[in-house]
Amino acid sequence: MLIICSIEKIESFSSNNDIFASGCMKSIMDGSENGITIKSLEGKVIYANRAYTQLLGWDQNEVIGKTSIELTVIPKECTHEFASIQKQLWNGKSFSHFETKRIHKDGRIVYVSATYTNYYDANQNIIGTLCVLRDITKQKIYEAKLAESEERYRKLVEVLPLGVLVHQHEKILYSNPKILKMIGHTNKHSFIGENIDTFFHIKDRETVKKQSKKRRLQEGVWHKLNGKPMSLESTSTSIYINNEPATLTIFNDVSERKRHEKELHESESRYRIIADNMSEMISIVDQYGIIKYASPSYKKMLGYMPASILGMNLFDLVNRPEREKVEKAFETLLVSGEVQRVEFRHLRCDGSKIWLEAIGKKLFAKKKDIVSWSSAVK
CATH class of the missing domain: 3.30.450.20 (PAS domain)
Known part of the structure; x- marks a missing residue:
């Protein structure tokens, strides 16, 4: 709202294109915690507040009269993006909270949320552009660390010898490769978003719904998609996804163990008879x-x-x-x-x-x- 207000005041008090005819608006921009620049139609900086110089490490006298390209504040990979924004601004478009990057004077990357808009003279002619940059570097670093952590745990779950299934409101949110193999799915379809009924054999559909309501280790006979029975241990726990309850179920195929136990029991029975x-x-x-x-x-x-x-x-x-x-x-x-x-x-x-x-x-x-x-x- 401050940006809109400043543009309106610039229009109201503009005289001979003097954008600072209103001392009030200059004070507002000078005191803003976000970096603000105003550029001429040629793309040269004609105003930069203190927050902008602190954000990117440049003195005001180094910034005034220079373009962003001349200041080398635009990373190489963002030059095409920057040129596209400038072109669309001249066509009357504005951008709000656009996440991008800038280069600090010392060479490090600064992540910013940028808002671009034009400002006009009394005759509604574009006389320059206004840019507000908000520092989101800490947020982006946190997001990167969070994504890295999530990726590590995802890789761990992907290679677990246990089947993992997450569902919410009977819709599948995640299934790891092991549970797909256990049930007998031959394709690599993730089943995300599909009803849980489509995942299990028809004989087990009621079982999995009942299992979701229990919070203890259970053992029972389940079925592969081809109808072949198998022994599974399963346990469910409640988790929250997007502030709504979901169910995480872990499956362990104990068919081999049960077969050995049966063989051992039969062997012991035979020798006991002897x-x-x-x-x-x-x-x-x-x-x-x-x-x-x-x-x-x-x-x-x-x-x-x-x-x-x-x-x-x-x-x-x-x-x-x-x-x-x-x-x-x-x-x-x-x-x-x-x-x-x-x-x-x-x-x-x-x-x-x-x-x-x-x-x-x-x-x-x-x-x-x-x-x-x-x-x-x-």
Whole structure:
């Protein structure tokens, strides 16, 4: 509004093209915190306020009578833009808050928001141009740092082994490459702006809507676009985009893990069936000798119900004179991993003793606290 007012006053008080006939307007421009210049039709500066000289580092006597090109305040990449603006100004057009760059006297770049307009004489003839420059360097530096930060996080999300989906009002705002691959999308279409129903298999559309309302880790069976089932872990959280709530959901494909767990369970079940039906006594103990499993043969050979000795120490069932020998064999097994054979008298449930030959083996090389201990009557 100040610029418009100044132009009107310049017109009202202009006499012999004296743009400063109004001392009031000169005071307003002199005191402005924005850089202001007035140029003649030839493009030469006929007025520059103190804020302009402070903004670009030039003294007033260095600026007056010079064009912007002569002052070298226009970056090379902006010369075409500057020439285009000048041409359009002569045709009566004005520009407001146009972001561009200027060169400081010391060579550094200054980012500015520029407003250009013409001023006229009493007969409405253009007699020059007025330019107001507002320093936005700090803002542009902040925006650049913010954009750099966003780019870093975007690259991180792009390479995550987890699927990431952001949606708002059931419209997709972002989907990373991993979630596209999980669901089975073969194209690289971003789906931005599309309804979330178009993204998932028809069987899962209600699931994802329910998931969006929950804020805890969930595991379930989902479907690829071809209908093939898969196991996914998913968790959602609320975020705000443009001051409105949105949902960020992270997906982790655990199909491979679930397959291994199933195979392991089936394997354990098979071996348990074998162990339960062997005539030899089979037990599984930890690194401290605590019994974790005992086969049914314990009942037949020693009179113990398998469940009754779970949690007991294996060595408490060894006849005391042979206990040191058994403990030494057990320790050697833990340290070396080599199969150990040892003979000793085992205590029966009724207090009697029976000679056994025990064979100790590690079940898993990386889990030294898991040991298989099988015994047979000697």
